[in-house]
Amino acid sequence: MEALLLRPQRSGLQRRFLAWRKYVAVLRVSVASNLAYAMEVFFRALMLIVLVFILSQLWITTFHARGARSLNGFSIQSLIWYLVAAETIALSLPGLSRRIDLEVRNGQLAYLLGKPCNYVLYNFAHYLGERLVRLVINGLVGATLALIVAGLPHFSWQGILAWPLVTFLALCIDFSIYFSIGLLAFWTEETQSFAMIFSRLTLVLGGVLAPIEIFPQPLRSIAQALPFTAILYGPARTLLHFDLAQLSLLLLQQVVTLGVGCLLLAGLYLVAIRRVSINGG
Template sequence: MQTEVATARSAGLITRLKRRVRLSTLKYLAILHVSILNNLAYIMEVFFRALLLVVLVFVLTQLWTTTFTLHGSRVLKGFSIADMIWYLVAAEAIALSLPPLTRRIDQEVRSGQLAYLLGRPASYVLYNYAHYLGERLVRLLMNILIGSMLALVMAGVPHFTWQGLLAWPLVAFIALSIDFVLHFSIGLLAFWSEETQSFSLIASRLTLVLGGVLAPLEIFPQPLRSIAQALPFSAILYGPSRTLVHFEAARLGALLIQQCLTLLIGTFIMLTIYRVAVRRVNINGG
């Protein structure tokens, strides 16, 4: 009898847990949906922002064309000029899709609005993550559309493998999540700093230079190449872009391990900062 009661209680607990998870998932999916619709309402603004990618890729392409000409070779470190153009498009599409997350968190903290947002029946971190994903996905897709048209004109049809095309959405999604953790953590530093935009600027520049957005990391001289590949920035831009252009199963496995470790460690640091920050709000009577 007692065994049957314990089994029934366990089944009821599992059912309630599943229901809570399902409702919570639907709640954040609704936030994601609203964020996408809000950004689609201003699609022309997103379009004109994406035109910056055309300028950057065109300038970088001219630089690399000259470099290939001076080098006297059609292939440089395993990349042809066509591969380089598609790599630049993939990297710039991710880099230029970053929304002003740090600035928004910074303003909410400094204005005191955070104290009211914490009272919502939703996790502040997950709410911002869903909102961030909706905004970033719209920007990313627009960048991919415009960048692909430019690359088709300048480099022709790409020679992507089906494995690379299937793997890219996964590694790109993890890269966007790592970027969220990085910039959300920087935004929370507003609890201790008057202004966090300087930290955000440093992080974005490090990501651009050491993340491989200007060139694949194979081009870098040693030991800078090894240092850049070991840093988490390469998991955001270089890894996904190279997976798309030059797919290798062994490199994909190493990239996924690097991304997952970076995401786990970054999430732990972010949540630690968040808990300390929320405690400061409670102590100050916010």
């Protein structure tokens, strides 16, 4: 009798386990396919060298002109490593919104909806595999450049342990926003303008060009109040200048931003699915 009662529970757990294995398989295939073109990803990462080198030379000149050893707690060495950390995340973003836009327009979305997997989770696994490969290669290239220009970093072990968590949440926020932008293809003829606006706002107000502490007022207060800092500035600062209070605020900001992004994605996705059904798939 006990075996009969436990059997449905085990089968239910097995079904959930098998369901998640599908997305793990998609993640592995995405990683493998991107590693097959690792040299292409590497040459794309060379853009990081150009950007970090130019920005680092500008900041070195600024430090020398002002005769300062630090600006708002950032030395030139920590500032260069900050730029590498922020640019590594920023330049690892794949063309997610463009791919979703294309799938909506050519009807591939309707085909993928017929597969035995969730369309959003399928794309998240594919996106995560692609972005992880880019993130690792960008990080290796950027760290090599920073070692040459600025020397060894002064990372704390707390920052190293916290960085993967806050970076993963930042990647999830990016996914929810850019996936939502791609779904706008159901209503607009062009979605890349929305993606460009969001990416530029993230680059400027997200602290990729300089830490938020260096921004003049009132731009600093405005940038800190906006969710863009949760994507780039927060993870990069956690790695360089770990602070438990700042980490708690960052995690709260990331969770709230991710929650809003997921609600937006879910709402757009449900409405889009109805339109696919109305149009006969």
